[in-house]
Amino acid sequence: xxxxxxxxxxxxxxxxxxxxxxxxxxxxxxxxxxxxxxxxxxxxxxxxxxxxxxxxxxxxxxxxxxxxxxxxxxxxxxxxxxxxxxxxxxxxxxxxxxxxxxxxxxxxxxxxxxxxxxxxxxxxxxxxxxxxxxxxxxxxxxxxxxxxxxxxxxxxxxxxxxxxxxxxxxxxxxxxxxxxxxxxxxxxxxxxxxxxxxxxxxxxxxxxxxxxxxxxxxxxxxxxxxxxxxxxxxxxxxxxxxxxxxxxxxxxxxxxxxxxxxxxxxxxxxxxxxxxxxxxxxxxxxxxxxxxxxxxxxxxxxxxxxxxxxxxxxxxxxxxxxxxxxxxxx
Numbered sequence: 001x002x003x004x005x006x007x008x009x010x011x012x013x014x015x016x017x018x019x020x021x022x023x024x025x026x027x028x029x030x031x032x033x034x035x036x037x038x039x040x041x042x043x044x045x046x047x048x049x050x051x052x053x054x055x056x057x058x059x060x061x062x063x064x065x066x067x068x069x070x071x072x073x074x075x076x077x078x079x080x081x082x083x084x085x086x087x088x089x090x091x092x093x094x095x096x097x098x099x100x101x102x103x104x105x106x107x108x109x110x111x112x113x114x115x116x117x118x119x120x121x122x123x124x125x126x127x128x129x130x131x132x133x134x135x136x137x138x139x140x141x142x143x144x145x146x147x148x149x150x151x152x153x154x155x156x157x158x159x160x161x162x163x164x165x166x167x168x169x170x171x172x173x174x175x176x177x178x179x180x181x182x183x184x185x186x187x188x189x190x191x192x193x194x195x196x197x198x199x200x201x202x203x204x205x206x207x208x209x210x211x212x213x214x215x216x217x218x219x220x221x222x223x224x225x226x227x228x229x230x231x232x233x234x235x236x237x238x239x240x241x242x243x244x245x246x247x248x249x250x251x252x253x254x255x256x257x258x259x260x261x262x263x264x265x266x267x268x269x270x271x272x273x274x275x276x277x278x279x280x281x282x283x284x285x286x287x288x289x290x291x292x293x294x295x296x297x298x299x300x301x302x303x304x305x306x307x308x309x310x311x312x313x314x315x316x317x318x319x320x321x322x323x324x325x326x327x328x329x330x
Contacts, residue, residue: 032046053097054092061079070249075199076199077117078117080092126192129252191254192256193227201246257301278291289311290319
């Protein structure tokens with residue numbers, strides 16, 4: 001302090017003494033578990049799932065309700081595998097590995113189970129905007145027509161399912177999910193539950209896994225089961241904050257950007273002509289990574305990578321939808 005009572009500013013050339021920097025302790029080593037998958041030995045950390053072990057060996061295991069940034073809910077049953085000594089097939093996405101476990105991921109029993117699940121889905125739900133499932137149908141030789149009129153994905157195949165603007169009306173409208181009309185009640189995204197396979201991903205993303213808004217949940221039972229807002233109120237009257245995280249996890253296009261929906265209806269949606277670029281969201285300092293999809297020099301949708309440490313694939317309303325001003329300025 002100087003003689004006149006004014007605090008002296010520290011000299012920039014004199015380093016300020018600092019205490020020792022905190023040191024983050026190294027993570028505790030996890031024990032490894034050795035098992036065999038399709039006759040191949042593998043060692044994975046304790047607590048890993050059968051799906052983790054299979055992926056470590058490069059074994060492709062189909063999944064629908066599973067996503068790396070969500071809690072497994074075990075509802076689609078397409079990732080089931082056979083474990084020696086187990087009475088029933090088990091879901092690979094949630095079954096923890098055990099020492100000495102012997103797993104079969106492509107046995108005839110496994111393929112039959114997966115094929116049956118795919119056939120039931122494709123015979124009752126519009127899967128025309130789910131090219132991943134169309135590829136599964138071809139890979140497992142599924143024939144949905146065994147259970148009635150086949151869904152569009154089974155008829156159209158991979159080529160037509162990926163065609164710009166490809167759209168089919170819902171078929172086999174026996175369940176509440178399939179029987180619902182397309183819901184266009186806001187300017188951001190469209191809900192077409194004729195494509196919903198009740199994978200629960202949107203519910204998990206809206207709930208404790210990401211947004212903690214709990215605006216949607218499973219309603220009804222049996223054939224009346226469906227995704228709904230509280231008391232089935234319109235989306236603008238619900239607790240929805242329009243983060244769009246439900247769109248980001250939907251595997252079938254039941255939840256879709258309105259910009260994409262309108263282009264598909266007009267027959268102008270073409271992913272082959274789209275440029276994809278990663279950037280950082282400018283709205284705040286969190287640093288979320290945005291994957292910008294551009295077609296015809298216009299932004300058509302924004303996603304986020306699931307393996308990014310900051311977002312884990314999730315965004316807020318500004319990051320997901322706050323880009324329309326860029327299109328208006330062109």
